[in-house]
Amino acid sequence: xxxxxxxxxxxxxxxxxxxxxxxxxxxxxxxxxxxxxxxxxxxxxxxxxxxxxxxxxxxxxxxxxxxxxxxxxxxxxxxxxxxxxxxxxxxxxxxxxxxxxxxxxxxxxxxxxxxxxxxxxxxxxxxxxxxxxxxxxxxxxxxxxxxxxxxxxxxxxxxxxxxxxx
Numbered sequence: 001x002x003x004x005x006x007x008x009x010x011x012x013x014x015x016x017x018x019x020x021x022x023x024x025x026x027x028x029x030x031x032x033x034x035x036x037x038x039x040x041x042x043x044x045x046x047x048x049x050x051x052x053x054x055x056x057x058x059x060x061x062x063x064x065x066x067x068x069x070x071x072x073x074x075x076x077x078x079x080x081x082x083x084x085x086x087x088x089x090x091x092x093x094x095x096x097x098x099x100x101x102x103x104x105x106x107x108x109x110x111x112x113x114x115x116x117x118x119x120x121x122x123x124x125x126x127x128x129x130x131x132x133x134x135x136x137x138x139x140x141x142x143x144x145x146x147x148x149x150x151x152x153x154x155x156x157x158x159x160x161x162x163x164x165x166x
Contacts, residue, residue: 005049012045012062019126020066026110026122027070041069056135063128063136067119074115105162109155117151124148 013020020041028034045065052061110121116137123133130148134141 005046008049008052008058009046012049012058013042015059016062020062022126023066023070023122026118026125027073029111037070037073040073041066044069060132060135063123063132067123067136071115071119102159105159106155109158109162113151117147120144120147121151121155124151 021038024034024038024041028037045062048061048065052058056064110118113121119137120133123136128136130141130145133139133144133148137144139147
């Protein structure tokens with residue numbers, strides 16, 4: 001049993017470790033706290049795999065666990081904005097500054113979303129389709145598609161409003 005759990009855990013992490021780190025960053029801005037959150041996600045995933053019965057894909061199971069841990073984290077901690085980490089160094093300093101400002105604004109807008117909306121958007125940004133997101137969240141795929149479309153439109157509108165006023 002433990003051997004199966006270890007094998008499943010290694011398989012899930014091999015596929016999704018970088019994505020889990022990005023999801024943790026979507027839920028937590030502070031680097032130290034984010035590191036703890038990521039560890040919580042890994043521990044919860046490993047423990048949960050004793051209950052994994054294969055009725056959904058391992059990838060879907062992993063996303064469910066990660067987002068449940070992230071949502072619980074939001075309930076315990078106040079939201080903070082992500083500090084942008086090392087941007088690629090280029091010779092175009094003005095372009096880098098514009099890109100940095102745009103990323104900071106977009107990150108701020110994502111962090112201002114309600115937890116459920118943020119979860120949908122983070123899954124979408126990780127490349128999951130509406131059917132996969134529906135499996136993770138328990139919503140219908142049509143509801144997911146509609147909400148993601150509305151979230152993208154709202155974020156684009158808010159982003160443009162900020163650009164006009166900034």
